Each structure stands twice: as structure tokens, then as C-alpha cells.
Amino acid sequence: MAATVRGYLEMLRLEVSGEPYVKSQFRKALLPLLSNLSESAIEFKHQNISAVLMKLGLRSIQGYQPAQNYQQSLVPEVQRQLSSSPSLVELILAEALRAPDPTVAGSLDFISANTPAIIFPEHSGSSHSRIGSPDYDAIEARNRALGLAGELAVADLEYRRLVKAGRSKLAGRIDHVSQTQGDGPGFDILSFEESGREKLIEVKTTRSRAETPFFVSRNELRVSRDHLDSYHLVRVFNFGHGPAWFPLRGSLDASCILEPNDFIALPRPA
Structure with a gap:
């Protein structure tokens, strides 16, 4: 177990540092060292470690889908190795606050991703419930440069969508509300359906996986309730690593499991 965790954390260190690595080589x-395990079994162990890291409030490796059914002894082993390598935790948290590189952010595709399955039904957003670990999600949520970059990507997607549909005049009326009016309206972008109907879009952006929880303010929740037919939350994920997105429409009460803090939101399975 120790060797598997050690190898995973080294891959994570390389990834966060922007250095190339090959998972299969690890x-x-x-x-x-693990003569009774196959390579596929080792890969599943790495997926277990992804799940533990997300439970601890840290981000996991890109490409290793978290698998929740892990040995309970895996949690203290991951914690032990993280505590003996504080520089890795510092790198992870520094990444959460780093401004995105506009040259590698990329454009969003028109087709959305599937709403992810919930990894942790018992998930809670406080750092205490995450066994005292620093909270990557909370730190990243304060990254205004990342948030703005995600909003610009979604505004660009909306513009291209309407132009492609032959609705250039509507595209020209898109308003980046969070920049023109601030946070008061409770959404970031005013766009339009092809019919001309208003589309209120709140954008939540992460460099991490689609399953990563996000923060919702009470004002955003209220607006989603008051504008059921026009409110859209767009979750942008893997930002800077081949970004993708998925939408949550209508009231956030219906589309998410909410935990007060303001709220941490986990998309409900489709």
C-alpha cells in the first residue's frame, strides 16, 4: 500500500508542477513490489487514492476516476505520506490560487459532458469533516482570475452558439453581468436562447475533475429558485487541461445536493 501511495503522489507532484509523466510506467x-497484483488492479488502487484525496479536500490526478470502495487503512496512509511531504500540499494549494495561462485554456466545445456521478454521498464541505486537511475547493473558489477565465470561456461559447444558429444580433446583446454589474444579480452572464428568451448563466470553474464540489452563495440559490425556466449553472472543469463543461438547469435545490457553508453543491446523477 505504501509503495502505491508513494507512486501516486509522485505522479501528482509532477502533474501539479507541469512536468510530463506516463502513468503506465509508474x-x-x-x-x-506487488507481485500478487495485476497492472489493472494497481490502476484501481490509484483510483482509490483519487477518491481519498478528494475526500480529504485535495485534488486528484487527471484521468484517474475516483473509486470509492477502498480499504479504510488507505486514508491514514495517504495522510501520513502527505504530512511527510508538505511541499506537495503547498504545490497543490498554490495551484488552486494560480492564475490560468490564457494560451493553454482552450475553447469549450458546443457539446456538454455528462453530469458526473456523486462520489461521496456523505461529503461535507468543512475542513473539519475533511479530517483537518486544507480545502482545495474553498481556496480555488477564491481564485478570481480562474473564475473570470471560466466566465469568458462560457461567454465565448454562448456567442459562438448564437452566431452558428444565425442569431448574431442576439449574440451581440450578451452581457457579462458579473463585470458590468458586480455580484448583485446572482448570475454571471446574460445570454439568450435561439428563440430570444433570456438565459441567466452562473459559471463555476475548476482545474480539477467534474466531480469536484463547488460553492454556491445564498443569493445564487435564491436567483435559481426565482428564475426556474431561465437559470443555468455551467460547471467548467479540467480548465487548462482540455476544458469541458456540463449544465445544471433550474433551481439548485433540484439539481444539486446542498450543504450549508454557504453551500457546497454536488450534482445529482442524471
Whole structure:
């Protein structure tokens, strides 16, 4: 177990530092140390570690889908190795506050991703419930540069969508409300359906996985309730790593499991 965790955390360190690595090489290096496990079994262990890191409030490796059914002894082992490598935790949290590189952010595709499955039904957003770990989600939520970059990407997507549909005049009326009016309206972008109907869009952006929880203010929740037919929350994820997105429409009470803090939101399975 220790060797598997050590290898995973080294991959995470390389990824956060922007250095290339090959997952299969790390798996193959573990085979002589774990003679009773296959390479696919090692990959599943790495998915377990992804789940533990998300439970602890830290981000996981891109491409390793969190798998929740892990040995309980895995949690203290991950914590032990993280505590003995504070520089890795510092790198992860520094990434959460880093401004995105506009040259690698990329454009969003027209087709949305599927709403992710919930990884932790018992998830709670406080750092205490996350066993005292620093909270990547909370730190990243304060990254205004990242939030703005995600909003600009969604505004660009909306503009391209309307122009493609032959609605250039509507595209020209898109308003980046969070920049022109501030946070008061409770959404970030005023766009339009092809019919001309208003579309109120709140954008939540993360460099991490689609399953990463996000913060919702009471004002945003109120607006989603008051404008059921026009409110859209767009979750942008993997920002800077081939960004993608999925929409949540209508009241956030219906589309998310909310935990007060203001609120942490986990998309309900489709």
C-alpha cells in the first residue's frame, strides 16, 4: 500500500508542477513490489487514492476516476505520506490560487459532458469533516482570475452558439453581468436562447475533475429558485487541461445536493 501511495503522489507532484509523466510506467514499476497484483488492479488502487484525496479536500490526478470502495487503512496512509511531504500540499494549494495561462485554456466545445456521478454521498464541505486537511475547493473558489477565465470561456461559447444558429444580433446583446454589474444579480452572464428568451448563466470553474464540489452563495440559490425556466449553472472543469463543461438547469435545490457553508453543491446523477 505504501509503495502505491508513494507512486501516486509522485505522479501528482509532477502533474501539479507541469512536468510530463506516463502513468503506465509508474504502474509497471510497482509490479515487482506487488507481485500478487495485476497492472489493472494497481490502476484501481490509484483510483482509490483519487477518491481519498478528494475526500480529504485535495485534488486528484487527471484521468484517474475516483473509486470509492477502498480499504479504510488507505486514508491514514495517504495522510501520513502527505504530512511527510508538505511541499506537495503547498504545490497543490498554490495551484488552486494560480492564475490560468490564457494560451493553454482552450475553447469549450458546443457539446456538454455528462453530469458526473456523486462520489461521496456523505461529503461535507468543512475542513473539519475533511479530517483537518486544507480545502482545495474553498481556496480555488477564491481564485478570481480562474473564475473570470471560466466566465469568458462560457461567454465565448454562448456567442459562438448564437452566431452558428444565425442569431448574431442576439449574440451581440450578451452581457457579462458579473463585470458590468458586480455580484448583485446572482448570475454571471446574460445570454439568450435561439428563440430570444433570456438565459441567466452562473459559471463555476475548476482545474480539477467534474466531480469536484463547488460553492454556491445564498443569493445564487435564491436567483435559481426565482428564475426556474431561465437559470443555468455551467460547471467548467479540467480548465487548462482540455476544458469541458456540463449544465445544471433550474433551481439548485433540484439539481444539486446542498450543504450549508454557504453551500457546497454536488450534482445529482442524471
